[in-house]
Amino acid sequence: MTEWIEAAAVPQMLRPGMQVFVGGSVMEPLALLAALKDAPEASCGVTYITNPVPGLSRIDYATFHPEARVITNFMSDRMQNSFAAGKIDFIPMQYHQRHFFVSGPLKIDVALVQYGPPDENGMCSPGYGIDFVPAVLERAKLVIAEINEALPAPPHLPKTHISKFHYAVRSQTPLQLLRVVPVDEVSQKIGAHVAGLVRDGDCIETGVGAIPNAALAALGDRNDLGVHSGLISDGVMALARAGVINGRRKNIDTGKIVTGIVAGSNELMQWAGSCPDISYRTVDYTHDVALLGGIDNFVAINGAVEVDLLGQL
Structure with a gap:
């Protein structure tokens, strides 16, 4: 059964040596990440698994603590300093192969994801994307979901029952927007x-x-x-x-x-x-x-x- 908690309780669930998957792009759980940033000791010895999208992903999780690390298949400008410091394991691979990487050999202790509020049947929509998250939900030992009231439930977007989440945090995080690049x-x-x-x-x-x-x-x-x-x-x-x-x-x-x-x-x-x-x-x-x-x-x-x-x- 899902337990509702405050975002401030999330850092207490991390331990050194854990590998933590973070939903990326428009699915990034910003309220959960803000709580982790405010409690830097929680990220000591933690490795975050991410997939940054330029223009959307603005947080370098390796900066949460001097001993925090990141595994990624993409790089962004926000990660340059951590990469130079040797805190990022950059593993280039074809995007399709990353699906099998996160759903197969990669150890995932905790998954931090974002979904919209449950409907009358307890089904939650991921809002504007699905990407790798469903595969990760099946493998993570602990799933913590940010339930964002601002997210819609678009037609034809596969939903997940709230019981799949061990813990849930309510939020009203504004939609993440991608700046439309001017055409020169x-x-x-x-x-x-x-x-x-x-x-x-x-x-x-x-x-x-x-x-x-x-x-x-x-x-x-x-x-x-x-x-x-x-x-x-x-x-x-x-x-x-x-x-x-x-x-x-x-x-x-x-x-x-x-x-x-x-x-x-x-x-x-x-x-x-x-x-x-x-x-x-x-x-x-x-x-x-x-x-x-x-x-x-x-x-x-x-x-x-x-x-x-x-x-x-």
């Missing part, structure tokens, strides 16, 4: 070139940043586009509202916008909170290479951070 002239030109490669009926995947945003903005004259992506942002909303994205020609998940996470402006979050066309799926589905290979006319649109002299992104 260079990005606009690149985006136009990219958009020229997308045909009517294609199924697209997009990342975040100026170039994917510019490409989406240039697709307004296409018809019957589909979406299968790990993350969707404001550009997808605009095309869906215009009827450009409708998924009619998708051979898999016909008519659905498939994603693991929704991240963007407040307008996007309000739209996604009630949109019946979004199908939220875990990473083992959104990033499954075999599945992606079976999607007809699949087009991936992502921005590269840099290119080396050998042409590697």
Whole structure:
């Protein structure tokens, strides 16, 4: 049975040597993390497992205590100092493989997650994303959930019964928003070139940043586009509202916008909170290479951070 506690009680549950999974991106449990930051001794000898998303993840858990560490498969600018100090174990891997990493060999003593309030049947919605969390809930020895009253229960987002949580903390944390990156002239030109490669009926995947945003903005004259992506942002909303994205020609998940996470402006979050066309799926589905290979006319649109002299992104 779930026990309701105050956030201040969470630090008392950690012990040196523990490995603690923290839900990332829009699922980051900020009230729980604030309590841990205010009780630094609780993180002595603790290793946090995280997956930071640039623009969303603003906390470096390795700074909670001089002997706190982090295991991550992504790096962000906020983690530079801890990485230089040798406090971060950076393990690069393909995103799909991370699902099997956290659901298989990785020891998880505690999971810190965020969900919305339970409905009349005790079912809680993770709000705007599902990502890796369901796999972790099955493996963590102790699950502590921040139950955030601000989170909606979007249609087609798999829910979890509150009994899955050993402890629950009530909060009213504001929605986490991802700043929409302005599209400059260079990005606009690149985006136009990219958009020229997308045909009517294609199924697209997009990342975040100026170039994917510019490409989406240039697709307004296409018809019957589909979406299968790990993350969707404001550009997808605009095309869906215009009827450009409708998924009619998708051979898999016909008519659905498939994603693991929704991240963007407040307008996007309000739209996604009630949109019946979004199908939220875990990473083992959104990033499954075999599945992606079976999607007809699949087009991936992502921005590269840099290119080396050998042409590697």
